[in-house]
Amino acid sequence: MYRIDTNDFDLDYTLSCGQVFRWEKDDWWTGIVRGSVIRAKQNGNGLLIESKLDKNFVQDYFRLDDDIERIYSEINKDKLMDSLIQKYRGLRLIRQDPWECLVSYICSSNNTIRNIKNSIKRMCGCFGEEIERGYYSFPAPEALAQVHISDMAQCRLGFRAPRVLKVASMVANREFDLYGIKDMSYREGRRELMKIEGVGGKIADCVLLFAFGKLESFPVDTHIEHIMDSFYGEHFKNVKKSKKREEIAEFARGYFGGYCGYAQEYLYMEDFEVK
């Protein structure tokens, strides 16, 4: 076990805001990251970690090197964001593994967080490797590429199952260079990700933000559309329904600036908690 000194970090907000799907809270938080079990607990400014993952990796995973005060001052454009920064201070984005993030968000379409978590857990139990008693790694592309569609039924993914198998084959066969996206701009990466079946603008934005650290990404789902409508609705009142989410994202990028991805997560948390 080791300890990381933090400031402006809140483990509970960071892990419960809906960006990650494989962490569970008991007395400690327990997650599976990079094929390792990791346990985490916050103690004031101390972040206690029990894991084979080293300190540098964990700091990077929780983005503890982000200059969060500067990010706050950049996105703090009005009373609403000011209050959300106070309320959820310490909520950090997480640097997720691209493959796990991509598959997880393909599973998220028209789904609830609870169902997404359950499906991913089943998928890991069926096709991942047991790394500790009862804990399974996220299945690699090569593993999922060999799975037959009929064996996916037990994961209860519904219409998303064939999309997961298809992208697994594409990544395993190097037909799609997922890891090359980290060297692309936000726009290029978005165009590339949207070539994948089951990945539209919103899911591409989630992968770009949560896995590739493109902080100018602003994913607009039903919750973000709702809260943006209620606070900034006059800016896109007359926009066509089919273009609305894109327009909201463009507005947010201009309004909150290059760190709008952080703003998005605070807005999401608010709509998520109010619900």
Added chain:
DNA sequence: GCCCAGGGGTTAG
């Protein structure tokens, strides 16, 4: 039985 969920693909107008 209805509507909705961290949407996206397809079709009909």
Added chain:
DNA sequence: CTAACCCATGGG
């Protein structure tokens, strides 16, 4: 071009 509908599953 746009809106409407469909997708499979679980819960309110």
